[in-house]
Amino acid sequence: MDWNTFIYYFSYLYPTVLIMGLFCAFDVIMKGRSSQGVIAWSLCLIIFPFITVPFYLVFGGRKYHGYVKARRKDESKLKNTGTLFLSKVGDFITSGDEAWKKALENIAKLPVTKGNKVEVLVDGNAKFTALMEALEKAEKYILFQYYMVRDDKTGQSVKELLLKKASSGVKVYFLYDAIGSYELSKKYLKELLAGGVKVAQFGSYRFVKNKFQLNFRNHRKIVVIDGQTAFCGGLNIGDEYKGLDPKLSPWRDTHMKILGPGALCVQVVFLEDWFSMVGEEPEGLCWDAKECGNNEVLLLPTGPADELDTCTLSFITACNSAKEKLWMTSPYFVPSKEVSSALEAAVQRGVDVRVIVPDKADNLIVQMSSQCFIDSVSKHGVKFYRYKEGFLHEKVMLVDDHIAVVGTANLDNRSFSLNFELMAYSFDTETVSSVYRMLERDFENSEEIPVDEFSQRPFMYQLIAKIYSLGAPLQ
Numbered sequence: 299m300d301w302n303t304f305i306y307y308f309s310y311l312y313p314t315v316l317i318m319g320l321f322c323a324f325d326v327i328m329k330g331r332s333s334q335g336v337i338a339w340s341l342c343l344i345i346f347p348f349i350t351v352p353f354y355l356v357f358g359g360r361k362y363h364g365y366v367k368a369r370r371k372d373e374s375k376l377k378n379t380g381t382l383f384l385s386k387v388g389d390f391i392t393s394g395d396e397a398w399k400k401a402l403e404n405i406a407k408l409p410v411t412k413g414n415k416v417e418v419l420v421d422g423n424a425k426f427t428a429l430m431e432a433l434e435k436a437e438k439y440i441l442f443q444y445y446m447v448r449d450d451k452t453g454q455s456v457k458e459l460l461l462k463k464a465s466s467g468v469k470v471y472f473l474y475d476a477i478g479s480y481e482l483s484k485k486y487l488k489e490l491l492a493g494g495v496k497v498a499q500f501g502s503y504r505f506v507k508n509k510f511q512l513n514f515r516n517h518r519k520i521v522v523i524d525g526q527t528a529f530c531g532g533l534n535i536g537d538e539y540k541g542l543d544p545k546l547s548p549w550r551d552t553h554m555k556i557l558g559p560g561a562l563c564v565q566v567v568f569l570e571d572w573f574s575m576v577g578e579e580p581e582g583l584c585w586d587a588k589e590c591g592n593n594e595v596l597l598l599p600t601g602p603a604d605e606l607d608t609c610t611l612s613f614i615t616a617c618n619s620a621k622e623k624l625w626m627t628s629p630y631f632v633p634s635k636e637v638s639s640a641l642e643a644a645v646q647r648g649v650d651v652r653v654i655v656p657d658k659a660d661n662l663i664v665q666m667s668s669q670c671f672i673d674s675v676s677k678h679g680v681k682f683y684r685y686k687e688g689f690l691h692e693k694v695m696l697v698d699d700h701i702a703v704v705g706t707a708n709l710d711n712r713s714f715s716l717n718f719e720l721m722a723y724s725f726d727t728e729t730v731s732s733v734y735r736m737l738e739r740d741f742e743n744s745e746e747i748p749v750d751e752f753s754q755r756p757f758m759y760q761l762i763a764k765i766y767s768l769g770a771p772l773q
Contacts, residue, residue, distance in 0.1 A: 325640075340347055374534075383566060384677055385583045387411055390559040398619035399596075401556045402723060406598040406614050408566065414558035415591030418704065418732045423538035424552040425533045426452070432527050432555075433459050439469040439582055441522040443500075445478035445515065445706075448536030449486045456535055457486060461493040470494070471580050473572055475516045476501030478534075498575045503602045514602055517706050517717040519553075520568050525584035528561035530554055530597070530722050531704050532693050541688070546658060548688035552724050552736070554704040558590035563597040567596050572600075594725040600707065601718035609714045612721065616697050620649045626695040627654040627738050628709035630661070631668040637714065638675050645679035653709070654683045654737075655742050656690040664710070665761040673752035683744035690740075693721075694733060700725060702733035716763055 372657030384391075392412040394400070419425040433440060433456075440463060447453055464470045471748045472490055474482065476499045490497050500516040502559055521529040531553030533539045556564065560586060573579055601608035617624060617640040626642050631653060633641075644651050655672070659665035672682050695703040707713040724730065752760065 299471060321758055325358060337418040383562065383585060384409070387559045387562055387587045390589070390758050391585050393675045396619075397546060398615050399725070401615045402596055402598060402619050405600075405606070405608050405615070406596055408597055408599075410564045410594055410596045410723075410725065411559035411563065411587075412594050413587070413589035413591065414556055414560040414593040414595050416557075416560075416593040416595060416726070416729045417555040418729065418736065419529075419531070419553040419555055420736055421551055422435075422533055422549055425529070425551070426530070426540060430455075430459060430554055432521075432523050432529070433639075436468050436523045437462050438524045438584060439471070439580070441473075441520065441565065441572075441580065442472050442520055443473040443516075443568055443571060444535050445475045445517045445519060446534035446536060447474050447479045447482050447486075448534075448538075449483045450537045452537045452540055452542075453486070453535050459489060460490065460495055464494040465743075469580070469582055470496065471568075471572060472497045473500055473568070473575070475499075477515050478517070496580070499571060500571060500575055502563065506519055513716050515712075515717045516571060516601075517713065518567070518571070518599075518720045519706060520564055520720065522561060522565045522568055524588070525565055526557065526561055526588060526590075528556045528564035530556070530564060530706070530720055532691055532706060539691075546660060546689035550656075550685060550690045550692060550740070552628040552692040552694050552704050554724075556595060556722065558593075559587040560593075560595040560597060560722075562587055563595075564720075568595060571718070584603055591650075592726060594723070596637065596723040598705075598721045598723055599719070600653045600721070604717055604720075607715065609719055610634065610636055611748075612638060613714070615642050616695065616701055616703065616723075617641065619701065620644050620651075620697045621647070622649060622698050624649050624651045624695075624697055625654075626652070626709065626735070627690060627692050627740060629656050629689070629693075630664050630692045630708045630710040631655050631671055632664060632712075633675075634711055634714060637709065638671070641675060641680050642678040650681075651679070652683060652741070654685050654690060654740055657684045657686050657745075658689045660689060660691075666759075669752050669755075669763045672747065676747065682747040683741060684747055685740060685744045687743040694737065696730070696733050696737055699727070699734075702730040704733070 328492070387409065390411045390413045393411040394410070419428055440459060440460065442460065447456075460472065487497055519530060519532070519534060532551045533553050537543060538546055539549055540673060543549065559611075565583065569579065569583070598608075598612055600602050600612060614636060624641070641651055641653075655668060656665075676682050694707050694709055695701070697703075702724045703721050704724075705719065707717070707719040707721055713719055738771050755763075
């Protein structure tokens with residue numbers, strides 16, 4: 299193509315792309331969640347439309363369209379939610395006068411249930427031992443959902459056990475995230491299908507408005523067995539989660555096992571995710587709640603299909619209830635302004651606010667971006683600690699002596715705005731004490747980050763970190 303021909307085509311292409319940039323900027327202004335994100339996207343779309351328009355079309359979506367519509371398209375197909383579910387767990391719904399607890403229930407659209415037995419599973423060996431034992435005991439069905447499933451030794455052992463149970467007559471439903479499990483081989487999936495396992499992929503391809511969006515992930519890790527036993531937390535399926543990755547070992551993580559009515563709440567979450575992708579309800583699900591202990595739990599699912607920013611609201615609600623302690627752990631700290639303000643406000647009330655982040659990094663860009671946010675928030679009294687004994691991946695929160703939280707949401711904009719997450723809130727003394735002792739050990743294996751650490755870094759490090767942090771609102 300000669301120069302004149304290039305100029306000819308460019309004269310037509312440029313106005314078209316510029317108009318697309320203006321339309322996309324208008325879309326950002328009308329639908330953007332934060333002023334920082336709106337300004338960043340709008341300026342880039344107008345000034346650099348050739349680069350930013352394709353990027354925006356793939357990564358710029360803020361709402362996951364179609365999830366709720368698919369779920370509600372035919373209520374008769376989803377007959378086991380709503381009235382039936384509430385009638386089965388009605389005797390186990392606990393009442394309380396605490397405003398913060400009622401607020402969390404309203405956000406979750408699920409009730410706080412009593413009569414549960416909760417076990418906090420510290421690290422991969424405890425989680426996988428308990429999970430494999432529970433899967434072996436499955437008699438009717440297994441609901442299995444993970445953000446990331448590896449085709450490695452750990453993934454193979456899980457697959458073989460699922461196939462074994464399927465061959466014995468147990469119904470197995472396997473749901474994985476299309477992006478998180480992008481390395482999962484076709485052979486792995488074909489073997490599951492050939493063995494009678496029902497397999498589905500969670501992804502944007504399902505709905506026209508999300509067709510080219512890669513921004514949304516289902517970050518949940520869920521297993522439900524016979525409607526009586528459930529698992530949820532931070533650990534995916536792969537060798538690294540058992541501490542077998544030489545670069546990131548030992549892997550520090552936390553999971554939760556729930557026996558009792560709370561397992562049915564986890565089942566509801568899986569059911570809605572499965573139905574939104576497949577359009578059919580899993581067969582033969584059990585909905586009879588049984589008392590298994592004295593623990594109170596609330597399962598709180600959040601995601602970009604919700605009308606409200608449920609993850610942000612739930613976090614702020616829990617933070618605002620704190621009077622003495624607010625301890626948390628997260629592999630990433632890239633929060634929104636609302637989340638940062640909630641932490642800072644807690645400090646002003648006299649609350650001991652501490653955050654543990656990893657020393658080792660699995661994502662250098664995110665880690666450097668985190669340095670800027672840690673520097674900003676720590677100046678207002680929030681204490682940060684760097685975990686030294688391996689890679690810290692757990693997502694845990696402790697509020698005074700009344701809330702212990704284990705789940706999948708990181709302290710970053712992606713978890714708060716773009717991912718489907720699931721957090722398990724426990725309100726009983728036993729679980730709270732267990733999490734308290736666990737976090738005390740984590741603090742013993744951590745070093746406090748000096749308030750002025752970032753300012754002591756070389757100038758180029760600070761500059762690069764600041765540049766990386768500018769991308770946070772674009773998530």
